[in-house]
Amino acid sequence: MAAGVVAGVVTDGGSGAVVGPVGGMEVDVGPFGGLREQLLGAAERFGAGPVAEILGGLVEDVDRALREPLEIFPVCHHSPSSATAMARRLREKRPKVVYLELCEDMRPLLDELHNCTLPVALQAFATDLDGFPADWAPLSVVAPITEASAEYQAISYALTTPGVELVLVDRSTDHVFQWEPRGGDDEAAGKGKGKGEGEGEGEEAGLHGDAVGVEIGDLRPRFAELEEHLLHHGKVRHWSEWWDQYVEQPLIDADHDTYRQVLVLIGSLFRRLRPEGSARTTVDEDRERYMWTRMREHLASSGADPADCLYVCGAFHAASRVEEFGLHGATGSFEITPSTATSWQYGLIPSSHSAIEAQFGLAPGSVSIAAATWTKALRRSGLKPFRLGGARTRKTLAKSARPPAEPVPVTDRLSGFLTTAPAPDGLDEQELLGWCVDIVRLARKNGYASSTADAIAVYETSILLAGVRGRRRPTPYDFQDAAVTCIEKDAVPGRRDIARLCEILLGGDRVGEVGYDALPPLARDVLDRLAPLGLDLEKRTIQRALLDLDTDPRLRPCSDLLWILRRLLPDDVVRPIMGSRRLGERAIQESWDLAIGRNMRAVVELGYEGVTLEQVLEQRLRKAVHGPRATAATALAAVEDSLLYLGGRRFTDELGARAVELLAAERTVDDAPEVLRRIRRLLTHYQATAPELPEWCRAFVAAGYAHYCTLLPTAFTDDATGVRQVAAMLGFLLGMESLALSLGCDHTQLELAVQQSHPESPAKVALLWAAQTQLGLLPLDELRRRCDELLDNPLVVPSFPLYLSGFVQALEPAPALASLVVEILSKAFARLPDSVLLPWLPKLITTLKDHAAEMVPVLIREAGRTFPATLPALDSWVPPWSAPTSPAAPTAPVPDGGPAGALLASHPATCDAVAALLGLPPDWPTPAATAPGAAPG
Structure with missing residues (x-):
């Protein structure tokens, strides 16, 4: 429908719809004609055509979404009002098919959510890329799920109600990166989001790493001036506070129709005020085409009745204007490209409120406040939410199921919501008092000199701030500001400031947990093999493990596994306190600090690469020595790791043979010091533990001798080659010369190389x-x-x-x-x-x-x-290079040299100069008989 200024409004007596002439055509504007007339009348007073087009378009978008036969349920991510509205609607409608805006290839992961404690994140991970730039590796996509979210309510309903099908319709993980602009516009596919309103604090903020985030309902203005205007006039600091004050609180108890119309209206407003022509706009529209294409395909193949279906998507996409929108939209105009050959791995990883906030640019504490609002709304309304609870819950829901509700005609709820002041909601004095008392108690525990007077001050300041900001009652954000003002003052005595204590008080940074049964085989294998330690490794605390390897030999496999984890994972996952692993060493006792529970994400991602740790390490070492940047030093390091952690002779020889190939192919000597250090250590190890050197070691020494002899003259004169590199080359040639000569190398080659160096x-x-x-x-x-x-x-x-x-x-x-x-x-x-x-x-x-x-x-x-060694001895000490030499023995008479000798003796200066050039002392021996007239020597 085209948006424009409506000259007049008439009512169609047959349908009750409001129609009006737009550009010579009659356009049905549905039940929102009155609202449209008011908005366009207001636009006329501004005298601007674009304003009228935008305001009229908002009504059209709402009407279009609500007219769709397939019910569209707009949501915002991690919104308690969306979650409560979803729970109510699911119990009323009882849909048989739920279409969910989530990556379609993540569907198998949803069945494992009942083994987890929320929040957790669905993850797709790929390291071996085929069809994407190599420098993008590794690729990772996460979709976090919290209990106070509409998507979790929909998932729980579908998985616990018999006969209900859950269909994910959003683009696949592969398409997320297919549609990523290759020119560096990270925002188009979700990269670069996060840390927009406040930096995430603590280690929990990094649980998602640098993965691309995918969520249902990213509802935020994409027009910077609009967001700044809303924050300024709303008297709030950041977007999360504005959304909670002006959307969440008014809608938390709203009926279904009001909720839908308001969310679509907001989505339409943000959509129409976004910058046109950006890469992200193209991606958004392609996602909408993708989802409607998938839903029409499913309806055609399953024969489901659209009246029994529910489409859950972000409010931004509910106000879509693409031609493919709706069941009767254009078909065949959008083609879904096939996936690349990249192999994707899927799993569940722990998440946290702070990780979600950091990744999606939310204010610190906003997700915790949303969770507290959700809990309060459930307690106040008596609404029973859907939760994943196994077979028992399924039976209960089956008995309590009732026939789907009949469709209700759409009525205009927007006009009343936009023009009527919210019902007075007085101060919840008991809640605010509890917050004030608890924050003082927490402050005392964290080193603040707070008292009852501070609690009273926080109480009064919260009410004052709410009044200044035009609020009926203090919000958690008002309370947080008041607490910082009244308690924190000038200094923070402990590790946590008052703002962080308020977040803890209002719900805390809840951290999820992936259950044992939902872990990949490798993660379960790690926990099983470390069971002899007698520790609960799934706890999020750092635990100390003491291993007496001689007394209890059963712990030696645990030690081997811990060292492999140390090699594969970040340093903070497993950290040795006592003990080391080097060639030729055997530990008797070891001590470890283990933080596997709080770093389960890293362990889970290892499970995407293999079934056991040994397999993953072998794959990584093989990939390292065959990579485009592999060097001889890299291969020797891989050989050493293979000896330390794997112990297999076949694989070690394979890596050693690759080291010989890489050394022969190198044209620089930048890694010569590293090569020398590692090959010396490996030769010492084999000479001490093996009856003979492996074939690859002999080949490496022979190839290195010839290789460095060839490059030595150039290295001496090349300014880009450092002294350390040349010294390492000489160390290899001179230190291993005896072994190289025994392998058939020629000493003359080294002498020639040195003589040719200038x-x-x-x-x-x-x-x-x-x-x-x-x-x-x-x-x-x-x-x-x-x-x-x-x-x-x-x-x-x-x-x-x-x-x-x-x-x-x-x-x-x-x-x-x-x-x-x-x-x-x-x-x-x-x-x-x-x-x-x-x-x-x-x-x-x-x-x-x-x-x-x-x-x-x-x-x-x-x-x-x-x-x-002593100071008195220094007085009488004579340096060895200054000690007098013993007198030379008398020289024997030199026979007469004939006329030539007489000539040289008569002109000694020439002989002295030649002797100086040759480095010989110019001493003339006494001849046996001096020729007549000759000068004495």
Whole structure:
């Protein structure tokens, strides 16, 4: 129906409907003609065409939704008024089919809700993606359910009443991400929601993780200026308070027709005032097409009578204007795309009020307040809600069932609701007094110096705030503000502030629990295998487990399982207090802090990956070594984890063979330090526990020797390659040379690689000298002389710390040089003047800290062996490098060299220069017979 200004209004005597000329056409506006006339008359006074179109469209949307043969029941998520209206309507209508706005592939999970304590969340989870970008993994969707919600009432009714079918009609989990914009507009599919009105507090706020949230009835203005206007004129701080004050409280006791019309009106208002053309608008409309398509398909296949059906959806979708809306809407214009090949896993995870608030952008405490309002409404009205309770409840409901109520003609309830002031609802003095007394008691327990005077002050301030804000009685939000003002004052003495204490008082952050029978097989297997610990692991408290593995060998499998959990789960789930697991170690006693109950979501998600923990770990290790970013270091880490947690030789050899492939394919040496550290540890383990090295170990050493020899000259000259990486390469080549040579490698390859290396940076130059010394290509005395020259050259002294860092890094491939490094440092401190030494010290310290932190302890131990142990001995101590050398033995006479020798002896300067280039002392021995005229030697 087109919306526009109506010039006149007439009544159709046949049907009683109000019709009017709109654009030359007669449009039936149903029983809401009077309201439409009033709204359009008001719009005319504004003189704006869009205002008239919006106001007229609101009435049309309400009339369209209520005329639909398939009854539409609009709801808002976690709304006590929606829950009470739903419970009343279900007992009156007794529908045989309930269509519910929820992901259709989650239907099997609903049968397990009777094993849970609400709130819990339905979850779909996928790690192996096919059809989605790889960087989206893992994908997760949650749909939280609380007892004070219309969807739970509908689910409970359908599952506990014989002959009732529950059909989920919303898009599948796969389509949630199919329709996700690939350009980064997260809001379109629910990402990015949450934390809009207040940050969730505490660990319970993170129970849903970063999953996409799906709920029935996300009813909130999508026009920022409208929400700001409502909050300002409503004299409230956030949207949750506005909704409770102006919608929940007036509708909590409303009849069915009034409730439906008001909710559709609000949904229509928010829909028509939203920004057009956004990605989220497209997703909303596609969801409505999807749901009506599924409902028509079910009606056609089942033959159900639409009069016996009930469609439960958000009020936003009840005011839909898509062509496919209704049983008589357009058909065939919307095609549901097939699901991708992604494998989805389903389960139930614990939820909490704070988790729901954090994910969906609600104010802290709003869901708890809604739960308290629901409980109060049930107590006041005597309404019996539907709850999942097993076979006994089914029999009771079967006996108490009565024929469906006859349809009642739709009448205009909106006009009276919008123009009539609510019935006076005086102050519930007893309730407010109880709140004031209890908050003072809680404040005392949490360290506040509160008294009876504070309770009186909170009482009076609550009434004052309610009056200032135009309310008939104080709401929980007024009470919370008054308590903060009167009690908290300047400081918070404990962990909880007054606002948090008010939330606890008004209902608290209720946390759900998934029952044992509703857990996936892996989670049940974990609880069964940890049963010998004698702890109730489903509790939400942190429990201490003490394991004496020698006294009680039955606990060793528990220890193995706990270490696997430690490897797979976040650190706060299982935390070792005493004990460790490393290669070559065997613990005698262990102590653990276990928080499995409060982190059951993480355990449940492991169940989506496999049946046992060992299977999950094996899959993850295999995926890690075959991933696009896998390196040789990654594969060696996987080999070590396989030895520590799985122990299977076949799988470990498979991972080791993959490590050889990755090492041979690498073109950089960024991970050389990690590779060296891990392969050394693995070789030590096998040499101590196995009769011979595995084939993959021998292949890895041989391949690494050839690989690093090839890359060594480039690494020395490449500025992007650090000194630590080059030192690790040399450590691999020199430390494992004997094993590599026994496997067929050639020592000449290493010598050639060193000789072809020509570094320019000081640290790498020092590293090269150390490698040449280790290989015998550079005498130790010559290396010492070069270091002395560096200290004597004033142009080189400022960069000497860089040379020193290279020498310290050289301790990795050449540990025998530790005494030389100590000697160089000692000479530097002894020779350099204070004007040079003092500015040089900070650079020296930072260089050692940044580039050779792990080698400094080696130097300290060597210095301890070199320097005297007592202070008196220092006075008479002579450094080993300064001790006088013993006199040289007399040299034997040198035979006459003939004319050539006489020529060289007559011009000694040339020979001295050549000797200096070769690093030889220019000492001339005494010849046996000096030629005539020759200069003596």
